[in-house]
Amino acid sequence: xxxxxWLKRDSGQYWPSIYHAMPSPCSCMSFNPETRRLSIGLDNGxxxxxxxxxxxxxMTLVKSYQAHQSRVxxxxxxxxxxxxxSTGQDKHFTWHCSESGQRLGGYRTxxxxxxxxxxxxxxxxxxxxxxxxxxxxxxEQESCSLVTTFKGHTGGVTALCWDxxxxxxxxxxxxxxxxxxxxxxxxxxxxxxxxxxxxxQSLSYAHHTRQLISCGADGGIVVWNMDVERQETPEWLDSxxxxxxDQPFFWNFKQMWDSKKIGLRQHHCRKCGKAVCGKCSSKRxxxxxxxxxxxxxxxxxxxxxxxxxxxxxxxxxxxxxxxIVHVHFDATRGWLLTSGTDKVIKLWDMTPVVS
Numbered sequence: 001x002x003x004x005x006w007l008k009r010d011s012g013q014y015w016p017s018i019y020h021a022m023p024s025p026c027s028c029m030s031f032n033p034e035t036r037r038l039s040i041g042l043d044n045g046x047x048x049x050x051x052x053x054x055x056x057x058x059m060t061l062v063k064s065y066q067a068h069q070s071r072v073x074x075x076x077x078x079x080x081x082x083x084x085x086s087t088g089q090d091k092h093f094t095w096h097c098s099e100s101g102q103r104l105g106g107y108r109t110x111x112x113x114x115x116x117x118x119x120x121x122x123x124x125x126x127x128x129x130x131x132x133x134x135x136x137x138x139x140e141q142e143s144c145s146l147v148t149t150f151k152g153h154t155g156g157v158t159a160l161c162w163d164x165x166x167x168x169x170x171x172x173x174x175x176x177x178x179x180x181x182x183x184x185x186x187x188x189x190x191x192x193x194x195x196x197x198x199x200x201q202s203l204s205y206a207h208h209t210r211q212l213i214s215c216g217a218d219g220g221i222v223v224w225n226m227d228v229e230r231q232e233t234p235e236w237l238d239s240x241x242x243x244x245x246d247q248p249f250f251w252n253f254k255q256m257w258d259s260k261k262i263g264l265r266q267h268h269c270r271k272c273g274k275a276v277c278g279k280c281s282s283k284r285x286x287x288x289x290x291x292x293x294x295x296x297x298x299x300x301x302x303x304x305x306x307x308x309x310x311x312x313x314x315x316x317x318x319x320x321x322x323x324i325v326h327v328h329f330d331a332t333r334g335w336l337l338t339s340g341t342d343k344v345i346k347l348w349d350m351t352p353v354v355s
Contacts, residue, residue: 001025003040005056006345017057022048030075037062037098039084041072047086049098063101067094074116083139085125087113093127095139104142109135115160115171126169128157134171134181152179152190161203161212168226170212172200178214178291180226192233193291195222195315204329204336206354213354215327215338221318222293223353228314231290234273239266244280244299269299271306288314316353320346 003026005018024042031038036052038059045068050059068088076085077098084096093113094106107127115128124147127135132153137144155175162169167184178193178200198218205212210227241248242264249266264277271287276299283303284295293315298306322340329336334351 003029003038003050003059005052005059007056018059020050020059027071028073028075030077032077032079034079037077039075039077041067041075041086043071045069045072045088045090047072047075047084047096049084065096065101065103067096067103068092073112073114076116076118078118078120080120081123085116085118087116087127091129093125093137095125105139105144107135107137107144107146109133111156113157115157117160117162117169119162119164121164126160126162128160128171130156132156132173132175134160134169136183150179150181150190152181152192153177155199158199158201159203159214161205163205163207165207166210170203170205172203172214174199176200176216178203178212178224180230189232191230191291193224193293193315194296195224195291195293195317196220201324202327204327206329206331208331209354211354213327213329213336213350215320215324217323219320219322219324219340221320221324221336221338221348222315223318223350224315228289230314233270233290236268236273237275239275242277242280243274244276244301247277247279249275249277267297269302270296271298271302274299286311286313288312293317318353320348322346 001022003020004016006014007017008014024044026040027043028041038050040048047065047067049062051062052059067086069090071089073087082098084098087093089112091109092106095104109129111130113127113129117126123139125137134150136147138147153173153175155173157171157173159172169181172178176196180191182189196216198216200216202215212224212226214222247264266275267281281297281299285298285303285306286295322342324338324340326339336348336350339345
């Protein structure tokens with residue numbers, strides 16, 4: 001239930017300067033360095049707002065919002081609009097005026113939301129929820145309207161990251177994948193990135209180098225080069241028989257009877273999307289430009305067509321040696337802060353790989 005501020009001393013070590021106990025366990029926070037405003041979400045649905053002193057040795061409670069009926073999942077403070085945006089376990093997205101403390105509006109999502117991003121220029125808010133859906137809303141001063149929804153993950157959305165320059169949205173999920181949604185280009189393309197062995201916990205984006213940093217529950221920190229021409233993953237095709245050798249799949253009883261052959265299990269080539277049997281897809285290959293940094297199933301003909309240049313990795317992998325829960329990236333200094341289930345906070349210098 002505590003909030004702590006850590007200051008770097010002359011020795012180079014970090015020591016706590018403030019220890020503040022909250023009335024309920026803390027679930028999330030948002031800090032604005034310009035105003036030194038600290039917004040803290042609690043398990044009881046309250047958002048408490050503090051102002052930190054210039055020397056960071058005192059925090060003063062300014063106001064509290066009864067924003068949700070249960071745990072606050074994410075908070076965003078938008079200085080330009082003087083808005084506090086939040087999502088909760090009660091399946092609601094809300095926004096408040098940070099000056100008056102008044103609730104301006106809300107929207108009910110399909111499930112509890114864990115991802116929240118905002119575009120100041122267009123006033124679009126992106127909300128990712130546990131059903132795997134990303135909802136885009138247009139906010140006005142006291143109302144909101146549904147723009148569209150994206151559904152591409154097989155697991156819940158765990159993290160969102162918005163690039164206002166390229167107008168691209170990244171979503172991370174418990175299905176271990178990341179999807180890049182091209183919103184600004186209006187092409188509707190969705191490019192998949194596979195580089196984690198457990199759920200993606202957090203996403204950060206370095207605009208100046210066009211690199212995406214993803215961190216997962218597997219302890220992996222992956223730095224993706226997004227300044228390459230990536231290919232959209234194909235949709236999986238439906239077929240009653242192998243699209244390479246025409247052998248029937250096990251549910252195709254008529255063809256099994258006619259050909260007097262036992263049905264085979266269906267697989268899919270990750271490069272062309274064709275439905276194939278195990279014999280015609282015995283090879284494995286990484287396809288980095290399609291986001292597959294690990295080796296995946298491909299049909300034999302696609303395996304032969306992939307060149308060594310196409311297998312060249314577009315991401316670097318690093319082991320944080322703890323189960324990452326939360327991440328913050330400081331692009332100006334190239335520092336990455338990770339906190340884990342081991343109650344340890346680690347500070348990383350990312351300049352050797354993000355530059």
